Amino acid sequence: MLIAGALMTLPLLAVFAILAGRRDFSHGVVYAGCFVASAALLAGGLQYLGGHSGAPSAVLPLGLPWIKAHFRIDNLTALFLLIINLSAAAASAFAVGYGGHLPQRRRVTPFYPIFLLAMNLVLLADDAFTFLVAWECMSLASWLMVVSDHKDAENRRAGTVYVIMAVFGTFCLLPCFGLLAGPGGDYTFDAMRLRELGSLGGFLVALLAILGTGSKAGLVPLHAWLPLAHPAAPSHVSALMSGVMTKVALYGMIRILLDLHGELSWHWGAALMLAGGVTAVLGVLYAVLQDDLKKLLAYSTVENIGVAIIGLGLAIAFKGDGQKELAALALVASLYHMANHSVFKTLLFLGSGAVIAATGHRSLGALGGLLNRMPWTGAAFLVGAAAIASLPPLNGFVSEWLILQSLFKGPSMPHWAMKFGVPVVGAFLALAAALAATCFVRAYGIAFLGRPRSDAAAEACDVSFGMRASMAALAVACVVMGVIPVTVTDALTHVVRPLTGIDLAVSADLGWPWLSPVSATRGAYSATILVMFGLSLFAVAIFVVHRLGTQATRRADPWDCGHPEDIPESQYTGPSFAQPLRRAFGHTIFQARESVTMPEPGDTAPAKHTVSMIDPIWQGLYVPLGKAVDWIADHVNKLQYLTVRGYLLMMFGTLVFMLLVVAVRQQL
Amino acid sequence: MNAILWQAVQILLVVALAPLVTGYVRWVKARLQGRRGAAPWQPYRDLYRLLQKEAVIAHSASWIFRAAPYVTFASVWLAACIVPTFTTNMVLAPAADLIALVALLAVGRFWTALAGMDVGTSFGGLGASREMLIASLAEPAMLMITFSLSLVSGTTAPAKIVAFVLAGNVGIEVSLGLALAAMVMVAIAENGRIPIDNPATHLELTMVHEAMVLEYSGRHLAMVEAAAMVRLTLYIALIATLFAPWGIAQPGAGAIGALLGLAAFLAKTFVLGSVLALFETSIAKMRVFRYADFLGGALLLGLLATIFLYVSEAV
Numbered sequence: 012m013l014i015a016g017a018l019m020t021l022p023l024l025a026v027f028a029i030l031a032g033r034r035d036f037s038h039g040v041v042y043a044g045c046f047v048a049s050a051a052l053l054a055g056g057l058q059y060l061g062g063h064s065g066a067p068s069a070v071l072p073l074g075l076p077w078i079k080a081h082f083r084i085d086n087l088t089a090l091f092l093l094i095i096n097l098s099a100a101a102a103s104a105f106a107v108g109y110g111g112h113l114p115q116r117r118r119v120t121p122f123y124p125i126f127l128l129a130m131n132l133v134l135l136a137d138d139a140f141t142f143l144v145a146w147e148c149m150s151l152a153s154w155l156m157v158v159s160d161h162k163d164a165e166n167r168r169a170g171t172v173y174v175i176m177a178v179f180g181t182f183c184l185l186p187c188f189g190l191l192a193g194p195g196g197d198y199t200f201d202a203m204r205l206r207e208l209g210s211l212g213g214f215l216v217a218l219l220a221i222l223g224t225g226s227k228a229g230l231v232p233l234h235a236w237l238p239l240a241h242p243a244a245p246s247h248v249s250a251l252m253s254g255v256m257t258k259v260a261l262y263g264m265i266r267i268l269l270d271l272h273g274e275l276s277w278h279w280g281a282a283l284m285l286a287g288g289v290t291a292v293l294g295v296l297y298a299v300l301q302d303d304l305k306k307l308l309a310y311s312t313v314e315n316i317g318v319a320i321i322g323l324g325l326a327i328a329f330k331g332d333g334q335k336e337l338a339a340l341a342l343v344a345s346l347y348h349m350a351n352h353s354v355f356k357t358l359l360f361l362g363s364g365a366v367i368a369a370t371g372h373r374s375l376g377a378l379g380g381l382l383n384r385m386p387w388t389g390a391a392f393l394v395g396a397a398a399i400a401s402l403p404p405l406n407g408f409v410s411e412w413l414i415l416q417s418l419f420k421g422p423s424m425p426h427w428a429m430k431f432g433v434p435v436v437g438a439f440l441a442l443a444a445a446l447a448a449t450c451f452v453r454a455y456g457i458a459f460l461g462r463p464r465s466d467a468a469a470e471a472c473d474v475s476f477g478m479r480a481s482m483a484a485l486a487v488a489c490v491v492m493g494v495i496p497v498t499v500t501d502a503l504t505h506v507v508r509p510l511t512g513i514d515l516a517v518s519a520d521l522g523w524p525w526l527s528p529v530s531a532t533r534g535a536y537s538a539t540i541l542v543m544f545g546l547s548l549f550a551v552a553i554f555v556v557h558r559l560g561t562q563a564t565r566r567a568d569p570w571d572c573g574h575p576e577d578i579p580e581s582q583y584t585g586p587s588f589a590q591p592l593r594r595a596f597g598h599t600i601f602q603a604r605e606s607v608t609m610p611e612p613g614d615t616a617p618a619k620h621t622v623s624m625i626d627p628i629w630q631g632l633y634v635p636l637g638k639a640v641d642w643i644a645d646h647v648n649k650l651q652y653l654t655v656r657g658y659l660l661m662m663f664g665t666l667v668f669m670l671l672v673v674a675v676r677q678q679l
Numbered sequence: 680m681n682a683i684l685w686q687a688v689q690i691l692l693v694v695a696l697a698p699l700v701t702g703y704v705r706w707v708k709a710r711l712q713g714r715r716g717a718a719p720w721q722p723y724r725d726l727y728r729l730l731q732k733e734a735v736i737a738h739s740a741s742w743i744f745r746a747a748p749y750v751t752f753a754s755v756w757l758a759a760c761i762v763p764t765f766t767t768n769m770v771l772a773p774a775a776d777l778i779a780l781v782a783l784l785a786v787g788r789f790w791t792a793l794a795g796m797d798v799g800t801s802f803g804g805l806g807a808s809r810e811m812l813i814a815s816l817a818e819p820a821m822l823m824i825t826f827s828l829s830l831v832s833g834t835t836a837p838a839k840i841v842a843f844v845l846a847g848n849v850g851i852e853v854s855l856g857l858a859l860a861a862m863v864m865v866a867i868a869e870n871g872r873i874p875i876d877n878p879a880t881h882l883e884l885t886m887v888h889e890a891m892v893l894e895y896s897g898r899h900l901a902m903v904e905a906a907a908m909v910r911l912t913l914y915i916a917l918i919a920t921l922f923a924p925w926g927i928a929q930p931g932a933g934a935i936g937a938l939l940g941l942a943a944f945l946a947k948t949f950v951l952g953s954v955l956a957l958f959e960t961s962i963a964k965m966r967v968f969r970y971a972d973f974l975g976g977a978l979l980l981g982l983l984a985t986i987f988l989y990v991s992e993a994v
Contacts, residue, residue: 380739382743402785402789408779412779416778419829419835422989434823437822437826438819442815442816444818445815445816448815449812449814452792452807455793457796460793461796461797461799525773534777534835537773537774540771545757548690552756556730556901559730560898561732567735570735571798576801582801582804583808592811595816
């Protein structure tokens with residue numbers, strides 16, 4: 012009831028936004044309405060999570076008359092309702108103060124509620140038709156918001172790439188569901204679960220599902236649109252696209268691979284795991300070299316999707332191998348990471364929105380010293396950065412710990428590919444986690460610490476109360492989900508039970524605050540205990556130092572080894588911070604080359620240091636693909652200018668060919 | 680009950696011993712270089728002297744600059760309290776396994792690097808950038824070592840690994856040798872020792888850790904120095920515990936066992952400290968851009984250590 016009411020409110024808000032868009036107050040009203048609706052959906056998800064009494068379902072006479080629209084809330088749906096609407100509520104609350112001041116606000120506000128509605132409907136859909144319609148609405152609504160600032164050529168390009176990739180994703184999902192439904196054409200998920208897929212059918216369904224949902228989630232090499240489109244939208248929409256829409260895509264992947272698809276062999280798990288590992292490392296390597304704060308966050312999304320997919324792939328591999336307990340553990344880890352990423356990525360994107368609102372800049376090179384000017388935003392962003400760098404006791408570390416623990420069990424599978432593959436993926440994951448820490452030290456240190464690099468940054472003021480409150484709420488969520496991990500994993504085991512067929516004990520022998528999955532001898536982690544212990548050591552350290560020593564403090568100019576420079580340009584910048592990493596990793600992967608142009612002695616021209624890099628996936632995959640499409644188009648174009656005789660001949664030829672096909676088929 | 684007592688002893692031991700270990704390494708180094716050197720207990724005097732001085736803070740510094748020394752020290756101290764040194768019978772030992780230990784050290788590094796960038800000087804950024812490069816390779820190497828140890832012993836908890844090895848379940852394995860080599864390389868890098876960094880230099884473009892903490896003074900500098908000392912002790916204890924656990928008291932060993940464990944731990948610490956001093960004296964510092972090769976080597980050794988387990992199984 013709560014959920015239905017909230018969903019019905021959203022289209023009404025969209026209509027209101029169109030009608031009253033000229034009035035300034037209307038934007039605040041619409042976003043406040045979205046906040047209330049998201050909060051209601053959040054409550055609805057909470058209500059159904061862990062329900063044992065079967066999944067409530069409904070059939071509505073919508074859509075095609077002979078199919079109707081089926082909806083159902085099982086534990087998986089309830090969990091994703093929680094994940095999505097927590098971030099959506101925070102982003103909507105942020106947008107109350109943010110969305111009304113955007114120059115292109117009237118091209119954003121009406122589509123925002125539609126976007127929320129579509130994402131929720133994807134989760135609730137219980138037949139392929141409803142799922143795909145909602146999926147397409149989600150793509151279109153977000154596309155419209157990506158191109159809302161269409162005067163910028165870069166945004167137009169982002170929109171074009173995005174729409175092409177979205178079409179590609181649906182193009183894969185359509186036959187995927189077609190194969191799942193089979194010749195009978197029953198598109199309800201219930202019928203699909205019961206159908207036996209042949210070996211070829213099973214293969215194609217898995218491949219198409221991974222391509223279709225993976226392109227939306229940002230799996231390398233299908234990620235190309237993501238770092239273009241996510242930053243192009245206004246920040247509260249970027250937060251939803253990066254933090255939430257990618258989770259809807261992963262929901263689709265889990266739903267098809269683990270629920271609808273009957274038996275998936277471990278090979279798919281191994282392939283997904285490897286793809287996830289490559290995605291994680293490449294994503295973070297791109298991220299660490301970005302100078303645009305929002306692009307950096309978008310690439311970091313690619314990394315985190317990779318991490319979640321490593322867990323998912325492991326779960327599939329374990330399940331295909333019959334090790335249900337480890338499959339459940341890996342799936343819990345993966346879902347935990349999805350929930351975490353949704354929270355901290357939304358927080359970081361909202362933080363970047365606050366920075367843009369305060370300074371008008373999103374390039375790291377124009378920021379600096381914002382922590383002193385924007386203490387609230389700075390503190391919230393710090394929590395998000397530490398969480399995404401997977402530092403204890405925050406939430407990012409718990410999911411990384413769980414994924415590593417399940418990876419460490421991976422070699423127990425009796426396949427040589429897994430015995431050797433798992434350590435390699437483990438190294439990828441560890442590398443990605445360490446580079447993520449570097450990436451966010453760099454982003455935070457340059458944007459929020461140091462001295463301001465532009466006048467706008469020097470005069471920035473913290474944002475309004477509502478925006479700060481929504482960021483603070485997400486920061487608190489990061490801490491809570493990190494400090495009481497067992498409560499979260501307990502909830503996740505309800506979700507995992509129907510998918511893996513086992514009840515996982517996440518705190519096996521030690522009891523509540525100890526996270527010790529599978530068996531206590533595997534090693535345990537207790538954030539609760541560590542926090543209490545660490546805080547007391549922290550307090551003791553401060554007490555002893557202040558007791559033994561002096562408390563005298565003096566403010567002075569920076570020392571900087573005796574020759575302080577007054578110009579803020581002397582500080583490290585984004586590219587200079589990334590230089591060691593660019594040399595270590597970028598030389599082969601990105602073909603990074605540095606060159607110095609030194610003028611002749613006596614010449615007063617400035618010396619120049621330039622760095623050139625290429626995007627290997629764009630250059631290696633998409634550019635040739637685009638050229639191939641152009642070439643085909645050029646050649647097929649001739650068909651447009653044939654004579655009447657030519658067309659008649661073509662029709663005749665086609666007819667003969669078709670008759671031949673029919674004749675041959677009848678003979679066989 | 681004993682578990683609580685031994686935990687309390689451990690908490691005090693690591694902090695009390697850390698300056699002595701650092702002082703001892705410096706003293707041995709000085710003797711090897713033909714100098715008389717300061718007494719091994721000089722670091723205690725240094726720390727006390729720093730505590731008496733006023734702290735000078737740059738105008739542009741934020742609260743992160745003031746909080747970072749305490750956060751770093753507390754996180755390193757916390758990590759050191761969990762590594763078994765003389766007994767595995769500690770009440771808080773299960774709170775963090777090796778993965779969590781690596782992450783706790785990452786917390787300290789994260790804050791130190793941020794503090795380095797906080798004032799907005801070029802040296803601070805330089806140090807932070809290089810420190811994070813080192814960490815980006817050393818941390819995964821450490822996790823791969825954990826991976827191979829967990830494959831050998833079936834657990835990631837240091838106390839359980841010790842119990843497993845002491846029960847005589849492990850013979851001499853190629854993997855363990857590779858893991859030990861990788862571990863030593865990581866320990867050198869993480870503690871900023873030669874050939875990666877030189878703890879004795881200042882005002883050189885090659886410095887890493889010292890460049891980050893250049894702006895610190897007074898009690899803040901004391902905390903930063905103390906954190907570095909505890910970190911060195913922690914890594915020495917970690918190598919001693921994981922690769923030479925003999926002598927460590929198991930649960931139920933009683934007070935005599937604990938005392939023996941303490942004696943064994945002190946002996947191991949000073950042997951490893953002497954080896955470190957000898958190693959540092961006999962090798963030259965590396966160029967900054969060679970770090971990636973050195974630590975990439977450590978990462979590959981860690982990976983090989985896991986893969987060799989199957990090769991040796993199959994042979």
